[in-house]
Amino acid sequence: MRAVLRLSLVLSILALTGAVALGCTVRPRQIDNPDVSAIDGGGGAIDAATPIDSPRPDSGPPLEDTLIYAHSRDTLYTFNAFTNNVVTIGLFTLASGDVPPNMVDLAVDRDGRIFTSSSHTLYAVDPMTVRLTPVADFDVTGASFFALTFVTQGEIHADRETLVGATNEGVYYEIDPANAHTVMLGSYPDGWLSSGDLVSIEGLGTYATIKRTGDTHDTLAHITFSASGSTITVLGPIVQGSTEYTKVFGLGYWGRALYGFSDTGQLIEINRDTGAGRLVSDATGADQFWGAGVTTRAPVVF
Numbered sequence: 050m051r052a053v054l055r056l057s058l059v060l061s062i063l064a065l066t067g068a069v070a071l072g073c074t075v076r077p078r079q080i081d082n083p084d085v086s087a088i089d090g091g092g093g094a095i096d097a098a099t100p101i102d103s104p105r106p107d108s109g110p111p112l113e114d115t116l117i118y119a120h121s122r123d124t125l126y127t128f129n130a131f132t133n134n135v136v137t138i139g140l141f142t143l144a145s146g147d148v149p150p151n152m153v154d155l156a157v158d159r160d161g162r163i164f165t166s167s168s169h170t171l172y173a174v175d176p177m178t179v180r181l182t183p184v185a186d187f188d189v190t191g192a193s194f195f196a197l198t199f200v201t202q203g204e205i206h207a208d209r210e211t212l213v214g215a216t217n218e219g220v221y222y223e224i225d226p227a228n229a230h231t232v233m234l235g236s237y238p239d240g241w242l243s244s245g246d247l248v249s250i251e252g253l254g255t256y257a258t259i260k261r262t263g264d265t266h267d268t269l270a271h272i273t274f275s276a277s278g279s280t281i282t283v284l285g286p287i288v289q290g291s292t293e294y295t296k297v298f299g300l301g302y303w304g305r306a307l308y309g310f311s312d313t314g315q316l317i318e319i320n321r322d323t324g325a326g327r328l329v330s331d332a333t334g335a336d337q338f339w340g341a342g343v344t345t346r347a348p349v350v351f
Contacts, residue, residue: 112348117301118163118176119310119341122151125179126335128316130303135316135333139179141165149181154246154340155299156197158210161344164226166214168193171229185229192216192231194224195298198247200255201345204274205234210345211274215243219259235279237270244268248300248307248342252349253321256307258287258297266293269307269324285324287317294326299341304350310338 113131120126125138143149150167155174157163163174164184171184187194194214205211205223215221219237224230237243237259244260244267255272269284287294287309294317299310307319309326314335318327 112304112350115303115343115347117303117308117341117343118155118157119299119301119338120152120155120165121335121337121339122153123149125155125174125176128301128308128310128341130301130306130308133329135335138176141174142178142180144180144182152181152339153193153195154197154214155342156199156212157342157344158199158212158226159202159345162226163342164197164212165340166194166197171224171226173226184226187224187229187231189222189231189233192220192222194222195340196221196243196245196247196257197224197340198249198255198300198342199345200249200274201251204249204254205276207276213247213249213255213274215247215257217243219243221247234274238281238283241268241270241283245296245298245309246300246340246342247272248302249345250302250343250347250349251345253302256300256302256321257281258300258309259283260295265295267295267297267309269319284322287319287324287326289326289328292326292328299338301341301343302347302349303343304348308341310341312337312339314338 116127116129119128124140126135128135141149152165155165163176165172165174170186172181195217196215200211200213202210212224212226213221214224219242221234222231223234240261241259245258247257249255257270258267259270260267267287271282273280296312297309298312301308307321309317309319314333314337315331316329316333318329
């Protein structure tokens, strides 16, 4: 299980004009445990972030306007892969003035609504004021959702996105964003646990960081959801030569690559096909990242 004592991040802020976020929604339904196929995770360092003169995507917001949200236990941030800037929005607050609990992950739907979770409660977040509004306590006993994403419309539900959360043990649930009601969907393959996060992008599907007991690195996996079940494909270890990346607690996406945010404050570019990693920065100004997410409509460059 993830040991969650994450310290806050210190960064500087840019304007949030045109900011976008992550995606999900819900339907009560039981899904059988997934089929699993393993793929050689070879491959070396990956290309740098998509340059300005790269092909433009056919849909989704402009590349330069797409922001990935990230957070520590108590602070919300954004990252723009177009400029490689991580910026501070502010401290999470409650309308009551009370100190909120630690936030353990984040998800944003295609319309820009942001949700975070503590160990027991789902919250809606105002990205301008960083004010938390409690939705409800989760109704599953003994489970905390350290990995959240909205799964794109058409994968689980034909008419809407689906909020999905995974526990440290690798069991994933559908979560109703209106009342935090949960329905178990499935679990990671035998021997695999959740190591940090999920992210889902239209046209690409859902990615997860997973691990096995004793591993000194995280591994990238791809999850395909459907109305009849889910399939998990292990893509490969998140490594760069002899450097192994672990505790990748946040995942976002932009252009051609995934972006991982680690418990030690690292920002890592991750190859979406092989899992190979490339360190973007280990001097983000952040002591730790606890979660991240991006709109399901994040533009994709092939």
